[in-house]
Amino acid sequence: MLPRTLLTVAVNESNVVLTGFMATGKSTVGRLLADRRGMLFLDTDEMIVERHGSIAEIFATQGETSFREMERDIASELEGTTDLVIATGGRMMLDRGCAAALGLNGRVFCLTASISEIRRRYLNDEGGAVRPLLADSDETALEQLYRERSAAYSRFQQVDTDGRTITEVVEHIETLLSRG
Numbered sequence: 001m002l003p004r005t006l007l008t009v010a011v012n013e014s015n016v017v018l019t020g021f022m023a024t025g026k027s028t029v030g031r032l033l034a035d036r037r038g039m040l041f042l043d044t045d046e047m048i049v050e051r052h053g054s055i056a057e058i059f060a061t062q063g064e065t066s067f068r069e070m071e072r073d074i075a076s077e078l079e080g081t082t083d084l085v086i087a088t089g090g091r092m093m094l095d096r097g098c099a100a101a102l103g104l105n106g107r108v109f110c111l112t113a114s115i116s117e118i119r120r121r122y123l124n125d126e127g128g129a130v131r132p133l134l135a136d137s138d139e140t141a142l143e144q145l146y147r148e149r150s151a152a153y154s155r156f157q158q159v160d161t162d163g164r165t166i167t168e169v170v171e172h173i174e175t176l177l178s179r180g
């Protein structure tokens with residue numbers, strides 16, 4: 001029998017990278033997917049929080065540009081890793097450098113949801129992530145950001161989450177993975 005590390009590499013080969021707009025479920029889906037496939041789970045927002053403090057605080061004191069640099073640092077660190085499920089911050093994969101680094105050895109899926117569903121999930125996410133870009137935004141600002149980004153997200157393989165449970169989304173990704 002192969003040692004577990006080799007066996008895992010032989011089965012999975014690459015990372016699974018989840019992108020998509022805020023509140024599309026990347027972290028929740030990623031955690032369950034990793035669990036089911038015996039892969040390690042990483043959340044880039046969590047990595048940044050562990051190193052630098054809360055995202056709200058980073059945006060407020062150092063600015064968004066510094067936050068984006070932190071994302072780039074993490075993307076470089078993760079380049080060349082295998083067998084990870086990586087949930088990325090909502091804009092991370094829209095950065096060319098991050099997308100190149102994480103896409104090199106990762107199968108990328110973009111979780112999508114309608115704007116009303118995003119709003120609903122965000123409002124219900126009480127104990128969840130604080131999202132400075134949504135915190136003060138009204139319907140129009142949210143819609144504008146959503147529209148601005150949709151073309152950029154569309155280049156990744158789309159996984160619609162509307163009307164699907166977390167488990168159904170994970171199963172759908174597993175089906176796509178099994179098709180190669």
Ligand code: S3P
Pocket residue numbers: 020021022023026045055088089090091129130131132133
């Ligand atoms: C951001 C998304 C957030 C977090 C930060 C900025 C964005 O991650 O990285 O608040 O610009 O889309 P989630 O998508 O996990 O909320």
